Amino acid sequence: MQSSPNMLTKFESKSSRAKGIAFHPNRPWILVSLHSSTIQLWDYRMGTLIDRFEEHDGPVRGIDFHPTQPLFVSGGDDYKIKVWNYQTRRCLFTLNGHLDYVRTVFFHPELPWILSASDDQTIRIWNWQNRSLICTMTGHNHYVMCAQFHPTEDLIASASLDQSVRIWDISGLRKKHSAPTSVSFEDQMARANPNQADMFGNTDAIVKFVLEGHDRGVNWVSFHPTLPLIVSAGDDRLIKLWRMSDTKAWEVDTCRGHFQNASACLFHPHQDLILSVGEDKTIRVWDLNKRTSVQSFKRDLDRFWVIAAHPKMNLFAAGHDTGVMVFKLERERPASAVYQNQLFYITKEKHVKSYDFAKNVESPPMLSLRKLGSPWVPPRTISYNPAERAILVTSPSDGGTYELINLPRDATGAVEPTDVKRGQATSAVFVARNRFAVFNPASQQVDIKDLSNSTTKTIKPPAGTTDIYFGGTGCLLFITPTTVALFDIQQKKQLAEVTVSGVKYVVWSNDGLYCALLSKHNVTIVTKTLEQVSTLHETIRIKSATWDDSGVLIYSTLNHVKYSLLNGDNGIIRTLDQTVYLVRVKGRNVYCLDRNAQPRTLEIDPTEYRFKLSLVKRNYDEMLQIIKTSSLVGQSIISYLQKKGYPEIALQFVQDPQTRFDLALECGNLEVAIDMARELDRPHYWSRLSAEALSHGNHQTVEMTYQKQRNFDKLSFLYLTTGDQEKLSRMAKIAEHRGDFTSRFQNSIYRGDVEDRIQMFKEVDQYPLAYLAAKANGLTEEAESILEACGLTEDQITLPSLESSLQVPRPIVPTFKSNWPVKAAGHSSFEKALLGEVGAADEEAGVDAFEAEEEDEEAVLAKDTLDDDEEDASGWDMGDDINVEEEVDFVNVESTEAGAGSSEADIWARNSPLAADHVAAGSFETAMQLLNRQVGAVQFAPLKDRFLEIFKASKTYLPASVGLPPLVNYVRRTTEETDIRKVLPFIPRDLETIASVDLQEGYAAMRSNKLEDGVKTFKRILHNVLVNTVSSEAEVEEAKKIISTAREYVLAMSIELERRKLSTDTPEGLKRSLELSAYFTIPKLEVAHRQLALMAAMKLAFANKNYNSALGFASRMLANGGSAKLLEQARKIKAQCERNPSDQIEVDFDPFAEFDICAASYTPIFSGSPFVTDPFTGAKYHEQYKGSVDRIADVTEIGAPASGLRLFVPSQY
C-alpha cells in the first residue's frame, strides 16, 4: 500500500529507539522515553530539544504528563517508577515495588493516582501525593504490556502477553480513597488498612471482563474517549475492536493489514478512526465503522513501537527505531477562495458555503462535496470563477483529483452537484474566464482546459515544479522547491523567475500589483512581474496572509497576526489563541477561517501600520489624522520615526524639551533647538547647540550660546572671524574689567591694539615684553618710558632682530551683520500639513458680508411644502393617455430577413413618453413637442446645453474592426433589462446629484452674495429637472420641491439684482429700492437666507429712516432666530425703531397682507387680484404677462395650457 499524501509530518526527532511518548496538554511539548534510558522533552513546534532527564537505568518504556501539574511520570526496565517536576527539572521521588520491567505508566485524569503495568504480571495503582502503593491487581499470567485508565469511568483496561485483555472495575478503590460524605464504620476500617485485601481477595479492583480473541500476546489496549469501545493490538498482527455493556463485553471485528506485530493502537479523539502502528514499519488508519483501511504510512527502515494522540489538538506522535514523528492525519486548512465581498469555503462536512463580508452573513450550504475524493480526506483548494459562477475543487486523494462544478444560483442546501467535470491533478486554478489550469506532478505537465474539461493547451513546467498558482490574468506561477516562475499561457513563455525556496502559498494583493509568497518561515513580497520587493523571516510557522486595501500585507503565524509593509517593515498586530487562516482585511476587521472551517472576525488595531504606511507614502495629512484620533504617540513611535530618519516628524509629537532638543538638532531645526535650549538652560545643551549652529554658519546663534556659556575666548575669536570690530573692542573692555590678562592680551592681538597690549604688559610687570612690543611697533617714546621706568638703558638690552610689525588681517566682508545664508529649509510638508490645517480653520472663521449660519438646510428643505401639489394631478393622467395613443404605431422588428433594424435610440423614443428619453434618443422634435404639451415650453434655446448633454451621454463608442467606424452602444439606465421593448436611456444629472450638488452650489452663491451666479445656477437646476427622469413617485415629489425651491430663489435673487441696478438718487428710485428690498424678503427661502434678505431690508429701511418697516423686518428676524450676531443687531434696531415707529418714505409694502410677487414686474399680487401662473415653474404673474415667456426658467409660456411635467412612468420600473 502506498503511503498516503495526507499524513503531514510536523516534526521528527533523531534518537535511539523511542518506546514511550506523551503530549503536554497545553504546550507544544512531547516527552519521549528512549530505549537508551534517556527521557527527552521536545518542543515540536520549534523543533528544539528542551531538556533531557537521565536517571533511569536501562530502557524507559512508560511516560506520561500530568494533566494539570508540572509533573510527569516514567517507568523503566530498572523496575522503577519516577515522578518528575519539569520546572525544577528534578526527579521528585521514585516508586519502588515492581519486580520486573515497567511497561507503561499513566496518570489518572483527576485522582492523584498513577497506573503502572509490569512484566511482573501485576498492574499497580499508586498515590503520588502520599507516594504509596494503593492497589495491586493480579490476574494476568504473563507480562502485562499496557494498562490504561478509562477517561471518565472507574475502569482499567490491560493487555498482556497471556493473549487476553482484561477490563477491571476500580469503583471500590475510588470509594475507599475519596473523601466520604458520611463515614461508616466499614469505611473507617477500610481506611485504616488501605493495603490489605479483604478475606475474599482484592475488592478494590475486580476483573470485570476478560477479552479473549488474540492468538498471540496483546501489546496495547485503549478505551474509546466516549463510546463503550476498546481497541487492542497484538503480536498476531491484528487490531481488534471490542464493545462492552454493563454486563458483558464482546469482540466486534478485526482489522487486518499489519504484516508484523502490531505494537500499539488508539481511537482518534474526534473522528471515527482507529490508528495503529506496528513492527511492519507502518502507521495505519482504519475506519471505525467499516473496519477498513483508510490510509497507511510506511517508514523505510524503522519499526514503530508506540503511538499517542494529543488530548486536544489534531496531532499524533509515533515512536520508532530512530526517534519520533509528530504528524497530522489531514490538513486543517479549510479550502477557501475570496471574490470581492464573498468568501467561498468548504466546511468540515464538505459543504461549500459562502460568507458575505459586508453583511457578515453565512450562506446555507450550497453544495455537498461528499463524493469528492475519499471520505476522510478534506478538499485541498477551491478556486472561484465569478464569470461562470463555477468552482474548481482539488482533493489530494487518489493521487490528486479536481472537480469543476457550477454553483447553484441560490444556496438551497447541501445538494449533490450535477454535471461535475473531474480529472487527475494536484492543483487546479482558474486562469481566465473560461480557462483553468491543472497540474499533474507525476507527468510534470500543466494542462490548460476549457470549461468543458477538454485540454486546449499543454505546458511543460520547469523541472521539479510542485505546485501552480494563478499568476495574474492569463498567467501562471510555477512553484518549484527553489524558485517561482511566471509564465504567460498564451505566449507560452516564461516571463520572469525569482529565487525563493519552499513557497507554499501565493497571495495576490487586491489591486493585483503585488504578491506575497509564503513559505514555512519566510514571506517574500514580489511585484506582479516577480521583482522582489522585500522579504522577512519568522521563527514561528507562517500560516496565511491577506492584503489590506492600502497595500499592507497582513499575515498570520501559528500564534500572531502581523503586518508587513511593502518595504518589509513588520510588526505584531495581535496574538491568536488558536490558529486561523486569514482571508481578508477590511478596516479594523480581519476575517479568517478557523480550523473547524468556521468564519470568524477578529478585531485589530490598524493604527500602527497605517501610520507607518502613511509615513512611507509621506501622506502627512493622514498621519496627522491618525495622531489626532489615536493614542499612538509613545516612546516607541518616536524612536521608530527617529530611527527611520524622520526626526522632523518625530519632533512634532514630543513635548519633553530634552527629546525635542535632540530631535531638533538631528533635523537641523535651530529655532526649536534654541527654544528648547533656553528652556533647559544648561551648559551642556548650549555647547551642543553652539557646535550645531556653527556648522550652519549661524554665528548669531553661536554668539548667543557663547555668551550663555560665558566663553569669552571663543566669543572674541568669533568676533574676529566675523569682522565685528566693535564687539571685539567691547570684549577687550570686558577682559580688562575682569582682570583677565590672557584674554586681554588675546583681544589686543586680535584687534592689533599695541597700546593696550603694552599697557597690559606693564600692568602685569612684563616690562621686557612691553618694551619689545613698543619697540617692534615703532613706538619709541613708549619704549623709552618703559626703559626709564625700569631704570635700564637701551644698550643694556639685546633685542632679537625685529621684523615688520604684526598686521592683523581684516575681514573684507562684514560677516557679522547677518548669518551665513542657508538654503531655506522651510517647513517639512508635514509641518505644512499642520499649518495648513490651522490656516483652513482661520479662513473658516473669516465671515464675509453675507455669511450666515446654515443650519439643517436639508431639514428645512424637507419641511418646505409645495402649494401646487394637487394642481397637476388630473393633467398627469391625461398626458399619459395622449402619449399612449401616439405610440400605437410601434412595430417590433423581429423578422429574420435582411435589412436594417431600428437602433436602440429609436426604440427608446417609442418606449417612453418622457421628454428626457426622447432627447437621449436624439429625437429632439418629439421631445420638444412633449415639453410643449406638458409644460407649455416655447423657448428652447436655454435648454440646448441640457439637450446636447443628455444626447452626448447616450452612447459609447466601441472600436471594432480596423477600417470601420466604432460600434455604437446605448447607455441604459435599465442595466438589468434585456427586453428591447423595455430598455431606457441613462439621463445624466439625476435628481440626487441636482439636490446634493447643484442646489448646494446655488445656496453657496446666495450665502456669498454672488447673485448673478446664483440665478444662473438655479435656472440651470430648473432646466435640468425639466428634462429628466426619476425612478419613483416619491422622487416626483422631490423634483417638484426642487422646482419650487429653485423658483423662489430665482425670484428672490432677481428682485435683489433689480434693486441693485436702481439709482437711489431720485425719490422714486429710493422708494422703489425700499420696496424691492421688502419684496426680497417675501420668497420662501431657507430661513438662514431669508435672514440675510431681512437684514438687508432692515438696514436699508433704517438708513432711510423708515423705522416702521425696519421694525417689522427686525421683528421677523427675531422670530426666525439664528445666529447671535444677527439677532443682536436686529434687537438693537428694533429698540431704536420702537421709539419712533413711523416711515419717512411711503412704500408699497404691507407687512401684514398676504401677497405674492409678480415675477415679471416685481410688484405685489394681493390675494383676490387676478394672476396667471407659469405651467412649469408655478411662478405667478399679473394678468398682462399671459402669453409671454416665463422669467424664472426662460422656457415656458406663462398661462399656456399644459398637461403637467412628466418625469416618471410607473410601468418602466
Place this chain on the structure above:
Amino acid sequence: MDPFSAEGELLNIHNAFHSGQYQDVIDFETAAFSPENQLPARVLKLRSQIALGHSDEVLAAVASEEDTPDLAATKALAQQVAGKTDAALQLAQDLAENYPDNATVQVLASTVLQAQGQNEEAIAVLSKHQGNLEAVSLIVQIHLQQNRSDLAIKEVQAAKRWAQDSLLVNIAESWVGLRVGGEKYQSAFYVYEELASGPSTSAPLSIVGQAVAELHLGRLPEAEAALTAALEKYPTDAELIANTIVLNVLAGKPSADLESLLQQTEPSHALLADIQEKSALFDTAAAKYSPKVSS
C-alpha cells in the same frame, strides 16, 4: 492549416492584432515563419500599419505587388482609410468578384464595402467564407451596425460551435453582449477585463472595451479609473477620448477640453459629427416654437 489553432505559428501575431497591439504586430519577428505563413503575417503587419494611421506607407509598400490578391486587398483598405474611397470601392469590388474565396480579400474587401455603406454586398462577400473567423466577426459587426442583434447572436452562436475559445469569437460575443445588455454586460466586461489586464493583450482597444462595459453596467468610478489611466498612456487615442467625454457627461463633469482634444485628433469622429448634427437639428426644431407675446 487553420491559423487560429493553438499550435499555429500565426496564433500570437493574430491575437496581438485582434487585441489591438498593432505596434507589437509590426515588430513581430516573422522571419522564422514557414513560407506559407509569410504572406498572412505580412498582411497583418500592413493592416496594423493602417490601424496606426500609416496608410500611405502601406500604399507605397504594396504598390508593386498588386498581383497578389491579398496585398491588393490591403491596398484597397489603405485607400479607403486614406480617403481615396472611389478607387478603394472599385478595387474592392473587382477583388471580390475575381477572388471570392481568398480569405483576406473577403475580409478586407467587405470592410471597404461596408465602410461605404454597401452592407448587403459586404455580407454577400463575407458569406462565402470557409471557417474564417475574421469574416465571422466582421459579419457580426455589420449586423450590429444594422441593429440586427438577432442575426449577430445567431452568427456568434454558430461560430462558437466550431471555435469556442478563439479570441475573435470572444470579442465578437462581447460586441453582441454590449448590445443585448443585462447579464451580458457583465460577461462582456469579463472578456475585456481579461484582455486589458493581461500583459500580452493590454491595449487601448481592450481598455476602451472594459471601460465601455463598465459604463453600461453603471459603474462610473471604475470606468473613470480605467479611462484615466489609459488616457495617460495613450493620450491621442480617439476612442479613449470619445468615451471619456461620454463618461464625463454621464458623471456630470465638464467635457469641453476633451471635446476640443477630440476635435484635434479626429475631427471626423462620430461623436462630434452627431453633436454637430443634433445641434443644428435643435436649432431648427426650436425655431418652430415661440411665445404668443414676445417680451
